[in-house]
Amino acid sequence: MKNSIYVFLLGLVFCLSCQTQEFEQGRELYLFYCSSCHLESGQGLRSLYPPLAESDYLAKYNETVPCIIRKGMEGKIIVNGKDYNAPMAAMPKITAFEITNIMNFINKSWGNDLPYVKFVDVKNKLEECK
Numbered sequence: 663m664k665n666s667i668y669v670f671l672l673g674l675v676f677c678l679s680c681q682t683q684e685f686e687q688g689r690e691l692y693l694f695y696c697s698s699c700h701l702e703s704g705q706g707l708r709s710l711y712p713p714l715a716e717s718d719y720l721a722k723y724n725e726t727v728p729c730i731i732r733k734g735m736e737g738k739i740i741v742n743g744k745d746y747n748a749p750m751a752a753m754p755k756i757t758a759f760e761i762t763n764i765m766n767f768i769n770k771s772w773g774n775d776l777p778y779v780k781f782v783d784v785k786n787k788l789e790e791c792k
């Protein structure tokens with residue numbers, strides 16, 4: 663009985679630290695792949711690159727973000743009331759696991775408070791991106 667309490671506590675501590683690690687990995691991947699355009703602060707760059715910080719587009723279309731990252735995007739979009747229309751390049755080599763961690767970093771950074779995304783959901787979504 664006593665042992666099972668220890669096992670439970672150990673599991674809890676492990677799980678908390680694994681989530682922290684995933685968030686850290688997401689941050690590093692973001693800095694590597696995304697910050698050149700969306701900036702370290704998530705603010706984007708003038709009328710060229712849209713913000714991810716408190717982006718209404720990000721909140722509204724969160725489930726499409728795996729496809730945006732994997733396949734890129736182009737065409738006019740409106741983010742927080744401003745028009746953007748420059749292409750974002752596809753990143754075909756980025757894995758579902760990496761995308762999950764990047765999304766969980768973005769969803770909880772710079773004032774964003776969007777739901778946690780699960781690896782399985784990202785993986786399934788990636789299978790149906792056009």
Ligand code: HEC
Pocket residue numbers: 692695696697698699700710711712713714717719720727730731735736737738739741746747748749750751753764
């Ligand atoms: C070369 C510059 C560039 C890089 C690198 C880049 N993006 Fe983008 N991103 C853009 C542009 C430009 C748009 C707007 C596309 C349009 O107008 O259709 C965009 C749009 C978006 C959007 C939807 C609009 C919004 O602001 O909410 C998301 C989400 C996004 N990018 C996430 C990412 C993530 C995550 C990465 C890294 C994995 C990344 N981008 C890397 C240029 C870039």
